[in-house]
Amino acid sequence: MKRILVASDTHGKNENLKKVILRNRPIDKLIFCGDGEGLEKTIRSLVGDECEIYMVRGNNDYFSQLPWDLEFELGGMKAFLTHGHLYGVSVSAGRILEEARSRGCGICFFGHTHRPVEEKKDGIYVINPGSLSYPRQMNHRPSYMIIEEEDNGRLHFHQAFVDR
Secondary structure, three states, X not given: OEXXXXXXXXXXXXHHHHHHXXXXXXXXXXXXXXXXXXXHHOHHHHHOOOOEEEEOOOOOOOOOOOOOEEEEEEOOEEEEEEOOHHHOOOOOOHHHHHHHHHOOOOEEEOOOOOOEXXXXXXOXXXXXXXXXXXXXXXXXXXXXXXXXXXXXXXXXXXXXEOOO
């Protein structure tokens, strides 16, 4: 079983990310949905050399050289990773879902809204871990997601929150 951490929108405040990484070790993969504001410079030291890292830049990653979008395989499916602001996710998930579909992806990861989402829409898993630093959902609890990938590729999604 592989353990995958999905996080987003730390905006340079990495204390909760450090807590989450320590609490959930070992982590086999880290998926970061943007707005880390310099996080790419320190992430390897946080997760270790064995962890696969997938990161994109967000609208506040001004000096980042990270890509805007990434595609990779997860659970036998093609996954699409982006921050989301270029697809209007603050208004609706319509454009980002269409982009994921056009790329042949079965999973779409994004951030930007600072609100957690875990749903399957039109056959595509839509995943937003929320924000570890500036949560905007009703309970305002910093959030992230853990995905467990079985050896056969089956995925189990677990929305998680940081204790206050």
